[in-house]
Amino acid sequence: MSNTQSSVSRPIIDVKDLVEVYADGTKAVDGVSFNVEKGEFFGFLGPNGAGKSTTIKVLTTLLRKTSGSISIAGYDIDKDPVAIRKLIGVQSQDTSVDPELTGRENMILQGNLQQMHGKELKERVEQLLEVVGLKDAADKRAGRYSGGMKKRLDLASTLVHKPTVLFLDEPTTGLDPQSRATVWEYLEGLNKKEGITIFLTTQYLEEADRLCERLCIVDSGKIVAEGTPSDLKREIGADAISISMKNKQGRSDETVKAAAREIVSKMPEVVNVLDSGDGLTIYAKEGGYFIPELVRAFDKTDIALVSINLSTPSLDDVFLKHTGKRIRVEELVKDTTSGRFGGRRR
Amino acid sequence: MTLLFDTRYLFVRSLKKLFRNPILLFFSLFQPIIFLVLFTQLFHSLNLLPGFPPGVSYLEYASAGILLQNAFSSALQSGTSIVEDLNSGFLQKMLVTQVSRPAILLGRLTTDAFRVTVQSAIILCLAYVLGFRIQTGVLGLLLILFIVAFFGLAWSGISLALGLRTKSAETVFGIGAFLTFPLLFMSTALVPVGFMPTWMQSVSNVNPISYAVNAVRDLSLPNYFSWSAEVSALAFIAGIAVVTMGITLYLFKKVVS
Ligand SMILES: Nc1ncnc2c1ncn2[C@@H]1O[C@H](COP(=O)(O)OP(=O)(O)OP(=O)(O)O)[C@@H](O)[C@H]1O
């Protein structure tokens, strides 16, 4: 509440050496430490299986940690889980609304379970239904909502009790671009105007880049990089040029790639070369001037460039630099076709 | 206090679900109604055999058994609803709120008790139409409903435990269906114990269904009622309930933490 207090208090989320091993021996989170400041928009960016959901489940008291220490808003997660549950709102990756209750009933129940009643609750629910655009569908059973509507209802119901920390596990996966933009705007508003601390996980680079003030890039249960999106990208210090190639026989196998790498590495402008799967990603200062050089370098050889792609560094390049892999998700444009989503289990 | 409030919220939630998707309410009624209408006709001259309680029609005799058969198989479906919440993530959604943990179970159990009571009332009405009369009056009726619901609760516990353990609705259904008939036939639900071969008599004598059936039957027939029999039946059911609830609580705690 009072700013004087928060400037000296400890981070609102404080995680040290968190390890989570599942019963079958899978080490899903492998020694993770990070802080989130009050009012911050913080993100976990990582590919499938990185351990994002597992981290959220532990932070929200659903899973007991194997080792490490966690405090949220000053409460220790082992000693005071109830106090923590009062303060947090959680949207899990798998949308969960009660299909046989209406949208409004879902929200009221959620409020009730967070010990809200009467007029206060009613007004809050109506306000939120308005905000997420479900007012007209409020009396329809949630089971008959579209995937995106369910997702929005789920989000709204985590907000009923005015949480101070919000945990969102891939809140926009499966939404169409418009809905995604709406959710982004709304989340930014929650964070900026209402001062809610947000912890978000995503596999979308663009989402992390746009929303998160600070983020951790995670892979195989470990944090591989941490910082603001712009710092992380600056760290690359060069433009990214992705190329693919083949030799005169039309082959594009590993030996061809290795030969290309050999050629590129010798060029003075090149800062770093990484394998990007179908080709190479070359990091070079002033990429625009470098490309003609690059083309010329290959002219003298028996390798032909099939494609050249210049971009300023993205978070994916940061990921590639630290893990040697691409995050490799269908990027935002591609899933416009999946207008309907949700209800994966049925 | 929160326990009571939360239990009520979740009870109301389950009731809404039950009435909006009434299959669960009627699913288990199918069998008892067939029994009540066809079975009692098929075996109506069973009461001519020696060893059958004198002056009692087969309908009067079997009604108690049919009531408890329903309570038994209906309760054994209880676990499917918790499996549904587990798999849809709704349980997890509840668990990240402040909701009182026991309320999640209590909300479920109160709904089950309600469901079994409604089903029993339907069966009793149908039996009444066919000529069945409870000889101990309104008080007896209430006591019968209480025993049946309590018996159902004891088995709801088993089913919830199974649901929590296997996380599979099919398994819960399967085991429920698998248990119902053997336990029903090897009890005094449909025939007096004297009609059975001796090995089956010894099964029937330890079969919980027999205890509950006898208690209900004593209340519905003339001149059979005795408090001592009722109390010992209730104690036996309570014993089962304690065991099943213990297992349920244990498994639930494992899921919750
Ligand atoms: N209940 C479980 N038992 C055993 N292993 C599990 C369990 N849940 C997750 N895992 C494993 O833990 C690892 C991390 O999974 P997690 O769900 O946290 O990943 P994620 O980063 O959320 O991925 P996604 O982007 O696909 O949601 C994976 O290897 C997964 O197979």
Ligand SMILES: [Mg+2]
């Ligand atoms: Mg996940």
